[in-house]
Amino acid sequence: MAKKYAIGVDYGTESGRALLVDLSNGDEVATHVTPYPHNVIDETLPGSGRKLEPDWALQHPADYIEVLRRSVPAVIKEAGIDPADVIGLGIDFTACTMLPIDANGAPLCFDEELKDNPHAWVKLWKHHAAQDEANMINEIAAKRGEAFLPMYGGKISSEWMIAKIWQILNEAPDIYDRTDMFLEATDWVIFSLTGAKLRNSCTAGYKAIWHKQKGYPSQEFFKALDPRLENLTTTKLRGDVVPLGTKAGGLTAEMAAILGLKEGTAIAVGNVDAHAAVPAVGVVTPGKLVMAMGTSICHMLLGSEEKQVEGMCGVVEDGIIPGYLGYEAGQSAVGDIFAWYVDEAVPAYVTEAAATAGIGVHEWLEQKAAAYKPGETGLLALDWWNGNRSVLVDTDLTGLMVGFTLLTKPEQIYRTLLEATAFGTRKIVDAFHGNGVEVNELYACGGLPQRNRLLMQIYADVTNREIKIADSTQTPALGAAMFGAVAAGAKQGGFASIVEAAEKMARVRDESFKPIPENVAVYEKLYQEYSKLHDYFGRGENDVMKRLKAIKEAALS
Numbered sequence: 298m299a300k301k302y303a304i305g306v307d308y309g310t311e312s313g314r315a316l317l318v319d320l321s322n323g324d325e326v327a328t329h330v331t332p333y334p335h336n337v338i339d340e341t342l343p344g345s346g347r348k349l350e351p352d353w354a355l356q357h358p359a360d361y362i363e364v365l366r367r368s369v370p371a372v373i374k375e376a377g378i379d380p381a382d383v384i385g386l387g388i389d390f391t392a393c394t395m396l397p398i399d400a401n402g403a404p405l406c407f408d409e410e411l412k413d414n415p416h417a418w419v420k421l422w423k424h425h426a427a428q429d430e431a432n433m434i435n436e437i438a439a440k441r442g443e444a445f446l447p448m449y450g451g452k453i454s455s456e457w458m459i460a461k462i463w464q465i466l467n468e469a470p471d472i473y474d475r476t477d478m479f480l481e482a483t484d485w486v487i488f489s490l491t492g493a494k495l496r497n498s499c500t501a502g503y504k505a506i507w508h509k510q511k512g513y514p515s516q517e518f519f520k521a522l523d524p525r526l527e528n529l530t531t532t533k534l535r536g537d538v539v540p541l542g543t544k545a546g547g548l549t550a551e552m553a554a555i556l557g558l559k560e561g562t563a564i565a566v567g568n569v570d571a572h573a574a575v576p577a578v579g580v581v582t583p584g585k586l587v588m589a590m591g592t593s594i595c596h597m598l599l600g601s602e603e604k605q606v607e608g609m610c611g612v613v614e615d616g617i618i619p620g621y622l623g624y625e626a627g628q629s630a631v632g633d634i635f636a637w638y639v640d641e642a643v644p645a646y647v648t649e650a651a652a653t654a655g656i657g658v659h660e661w662l663e664q665k666a667a668a669y670k671p672g673e674t675g676l677l678a679l680d681w682w683n684g685n686r687s688v689l690v691d692t693d694l695t696g697l698m699v700g701f702t703l704l705t706k707p708e709q710i711y712r713t714l715l716e717a718t719a720f721g722t723r724k725i726v727d728a729f730h731g732n733g734v735e736v737n738e739l740y741a742c743g744g745l746p747q748r749n750r751l752l753m754q755i756y757a758d759v760t761n762r763e764i765k766i767a768d769s770t771q772t773p774a775l776g777a778a779m780f781g782a783v784a785a786g787a788k789q790g791g792f793a794s795i796v797e798a799a800e801k802m803a804r805v806r807d808e809s810f811k812p813i814p815e816n817v818a819v820y821e822k823l824y825q826e827y828s829k830l831h832d833y834f835g836r837g838e839n840d841v842m843k844r845l846k847a848i849k850e851a852a853l854s
């Protein structure tokens with residue numbers, strides 16, 4: 298029998314990537330990236346040039362189709378295979394990236410009459426202009442004692458579905474009225490490929506407050522938010538919510554012609570980028586925390602029971618792997634903190650020394666920082682350069698470093714920043730483990746594990762846990778392809794379940810990072826000090842960070 302393949306399409310913030318994978322062994326045969334022609338729309342609307350307000354971040358839905366049009370034929374061509382041997386396709390997306398559609402499924406921004414209204418466009422995950430609505434949701438939910446709130450660590454984010462919908466209603470009621478359904482972009486792309494309007498359990502659960510047993514929050518809750526939202530969940534949020542790996546449908550004839558694939562090819566329901574990476578590193582059972590490490594970190598973990606864990610982003614049944622509770626937590630800046638130091642704060646001599654050595658500034662700092670023993674710098678930092686997403690859930694918190702002397706060196710500061718983010722991850726690990734959601738091993742994927750060995754050793758030492766590293770450098774796309782193969786099913790040459798797909802296709806590297814006992818002992822002491830600072834500045838004992846923010850805002854006004 299001819300070899301069978303699946304395609305995973307990973308929709309990132311600035312581009313989409315297709316990956317063609319061999320189902321017999323998980324080999325990544327071909328890949329192709331399409332930058333979004335309209336990129337992130339955060340200044341002016343295409344066409345009218347209408348200016349957008351700060352905190353807005355939109356996208357053009359046609360760009361998502363363009364990724365399919367360019368990247369899918371490109372991987373088929375590069376691989377030189379018969380398109381009929383591609384038996385399934387899955388996608389993963391940034392989230393909550395959402396849009397209003399009409400009764401035919403067309404985005405409202407495609408309508409000549411509506412295209413100059415920014416609310417008709419896709420709101421990207423990092424659209425932060427619905428903060429007022431998010432604050433009201435949290436206030437009202439807390440007052441009413443809504444049971445869902447603790448399942449989201451006590452706070453619903455402005456990035457998520459309900460806050461974004463309410464902003465549309467408040468600022469553009471005509472767009473709200475014209476909307477037949479609000480969909481996650483990941484679900485809209487699947488609709489475009491198959492004609493099936495389904496909602497996937499991952500985005501519905503993590504981003505739209507849907508619960509497998511309880512459904513959405515009550516109509517009374519939505520009425521308490523705004524009487525106009527009373528029927529939202531049965532009208533504009535209607536639609537079946539189905540578990541990941543479900544076949545959404547077959548590729549339509551029209552899309553088959555565009556993609557160069559066979560009509561009827563199995564298409565899996567949509568998924569989220571970080572979550573798709575979990576089976577791609579082979580994690581399909583509890584006890585293993587997967588860290589998608591890049592500019593920020595998403596931490597994902599499976600459990601068998603629904604537990605309340607301080608500061609988690611959410612717990613969703615079938616949210617990561619069908620049959621398990623999926624837990625998500627996160628640090629809102631990690632690589633971004635190192636980037637800040639390298640771009641904004643290192644002395645010129647460091648940049649020059651790195652250039653002379655023919656290496657990057659990160660690499661130069663890593664090499665120098667690796668010469669120190671844990672504790673030797675005398676420095677300690679709080680990693681809140683972009684607030685704290687878990688466990689404190691407070692965007693007003695800011696960064697801090699103590700222990701400077703006249704002898705402090707740039708590489709010591711860099712090492713301290715690496716350590717601070719590791720302590721932030723340890724807080725998350727402890728929050729899960731201490732609340733009965735076991736964390737025994739760590740798995741890492743994303744850009745950072747490939748780039749910085751010192752960072753990974755520090756994480757192993759600080760958490761006192763072995764860390765396995767993804768073999769693939771494109772784990773979300775690999776995970777999406779795996780779900781595509783599950784949608785195709787075993788009879789077609791795919792898999793009966795994601796567990797089977799992971800057994801065949803997922804890989805970690807042979808080399809892992811193991812804790813070094815003498816480092817663990819020193820970091821334990823430093824972590825106790827970190828925890829004292831964390832609680833002192835983060836739990837209200839000393840509100841200096843908030844007071845500084847107020848003074849800054851007054852100075853700016």
Ligand SMILES: Nc1ncnc2c1ncn2[C@@H]1O[C@H](COP(=O)(O)OP(=O)(O)O)[C@@H](O)[C@H]1O
Pocket residue numbers: 590591592593631632633634635636637659660743744745748749752
């Ligand atoms: N050698 C390095 N050590 C530590 N951080 C690095 C290094 N090189 C790049 N970074 C950081 O990695 C981040 C990008 O990670 P990546 O996984 O590629 O991106 P994304 O999170 O957008 O998918 C940036 O924040 C950058 O500062």
Ligand SMILES: O=C(CO)[C@@H](O)[C@@H](O)COP(=O)(O)O
Pocket residue numbers: 309310390391392393422569570571591595
């Ligand atoms: O929020 C999530 C996942 O829950 C991400 O989709 C979102 O932060 C975007 O992440 P990336 O920038 O693609 O790593």
